[in-house]
Amino acid sequence: MxxxxxxxxxxxxxxxxxxxxxxxxxxxxxxxxxxxxxxxxxxxLTFLQRENPDPLWSSLRRRLTSVFTAAKLRSLNGITVSKAKNLLSRIDIEIQKSEPMDLRKIFTDYTTDVIGESAFGVTSNSLVDGDSIMRKVTREFGSFDLHRGLSWSSIFFFPELVDIFRFSFFPKDTVEVLRKIFRSVIAQRGGYEKEVKDARDLLDALLKIKQEAAKEDEEITEDLLLAQAAIFLLGGFETSGGALSWTIYELAWNPQCQEKLYQEVLETKRKIGGRNFDSAIVSEIPYLDCVIKETLRIYPPMGWLDRISSKEYKIDDNLTIPAGTTVYVNGVGMQMDPQYFPEPEVYNPDRFLPDNERDITPYSYMPFGEGPRNCIGIRFAYQTLRLGLAEIILKYEVRVLPNTPKPTECQVEKNGLLLMPSEKLFVEFVKRDNEFVS
Missing domain, CATH: 4.10.810 (Virus Scaffolding Protein; Chain A)
Structure with missing residues (x-):
């Protein structure tokens, strides 16, 4: 029976x-x-359909946005300028060594230092000391092994297994280190109870969110706040460090683009004389943005965007996307499509000159996403990239090293969420001969 x-x-x-x-x-x-x-x-991938988290997401997004206004970012300018100077000193030291420097390593040291101090108020001297507590965290965040692969696969593909096997998006030991840093800085600032009137950085903003929610009888847990801090750290240090790596590598292989950028940077520096570059000054160097945008066209931090349709959406007479359907947008596919960008494999920053940029098809270029859900840290990323790149190009010419692959021959990591180089990228740094280089 x-x-x-x-x-x-x-x-x-x-x-x-x-x-x-x-x-x-x-x-x-x-x-x-x-x-x-x-x-x-x-x-x-229809198994990715989940409950729409919009109410909580909208509340967090609205409150965090205040940290990333132009005015707030200007107040962090001194930190970024200081770290850009440390970056030049680090390159000077690395030049003296017999082995070429790993671009990704040095630039993620730089971006970790910028984020560590700007967003968390934690002293981070990875560029100077070769390590820091924040760098240990970001290094672990960027690592990959079999267990992490199973965790990520389950989170995206089999979410019902996550609670059973207690999988985590971030390495658990590293999260606990970040939690200790998080609690330590909060304690230094007076704890969760001390009222935050004006958020100076991300940590202040998270404290303020918890306090405002409590007044509205809404509970915001420490884990939720820590998750926002961890996501910002992961989403900022690796993406910006990778973008700088790809940019320097492409400029070495495209000397005409490098020379054009150098002349604009040098002209700007001569105008300001003995003053340091700052976020406002470098934002007015047109070709600097063109170079960054062209790098992000070919090497967007993530190759795709995922969204869940909030309502039924009719594409045409044959296709209607039901509400709740997970939709994946092939961002890198569009940005490398000759229909939108002629000769897409050619590194051509001129595409983004003002007269040319207005001809780009809307929504065919989305390295930071688009609309109300675009990357909240876009201004912060541009400030970090502009200052670092302007300082490097003013002081150094970057040249191709023998026996290194062309950019089109470089492979991206197959393990991981971001489009990072799978091999070490090397160039030669040669000091320039101008009045600002000692």
């Missing part, structure tokens, strides 16, 4: 699975959408 019952259950389950598989397999076919045949287990 038990055997018969088991067979009936298996038969019913098999029928259900076959029926469900047929429905999944024909889903996009019936709607006339070009697609790859779905996988019998993974389907077309």
């Amino acid at each position: 038990i055997v018969i019952l088991v067979l009936i259950v298996i038969a019913c389950l098999s029928v259900w699975l076959v029926t469900k598989w047929r429905r999944v397999k024909r889903y996009w076919l019936e709607r006339g959408v070009p697609h790859h045949p779905p996988h019998p287990v993974l389907g077309s």
Whole structure:
């Protein structure tokens, strides 16, 4: 009797699975959408449909936005200027060594220092000391192993397994280190109870969020605040460090672009004389932004964007996207599509000169996303990239080293979420001969 019952259950389950598989397999076919045949287990990623977290997300986004206004970022200018100077000193030291410097390593040291002090108020001297507590955190955040691969795969593909196996997006030991830093700085500032009137940095903003929520009888846990800090750290240090690495490497292989940028940077420096570059000054160097944007076109931090449709959306007579459907946007595919960017593999910052940029098809260029859900740290990223790049190009010419691959031959990491180089990138730094280089 038990055997018969088991067979009936298996038969019913098999029928259900076959029926469900047929429905999944024909889903996009019936709607006339070009697609790859779905996988019998993974389907077309429709398992990523979740409860819409908009109410909490909207509240956090609104309150965090105040940290990233132009005025607030100007108040952090001194930190970024100081770290850019440390970056030049570090390059000077590395030049004296027999081995070429790893661009990604040195630039993620720089971006970690900028974020560590600007966002968390924690002294970070990775560039000077070769290490810091924040660098240990970011180094672990950027690492990958089998366990982390299983964690990420489960979070994205099999979320029902996350709680069972207690998987985490971040390494748990590293999160605890960040938690200690988080609590230590909060304690130094008077604890959760001390009222924050004006948020100076990300940590102040998170404290203020918790205090405002409490007044409205809404609970904001420490874990939720810590998650925002961790995401900002992960999303900022690696993406900006990677962007600088790709930019310097491309400029070495495209000396005409490098020379054009150098002349604009040098002209600007001569205008300001003995004053340091600051965020306002470098934002007025047109070709500097063109170079950064062209790098982000070819090497966007993430190759895709994912969104969940909040309501039913009609594309055309044949296709309507149901509410709650997870939609993936192939950002890197559009940015490398000759329909939108002629000769897409050619590094050409002129695409983003004012007269040319207005001809770019809207929403075909989205390295930071677009609309109300675009990257909240876009201004912070540009400030970090502009200052670091302007200081480097003013002081050094970067040249191709023998036996190094062309940019189009470089591979990106296959393990990880971000489009980072899978191999070390090397260039030669040669001091320039101008009145500002000692």
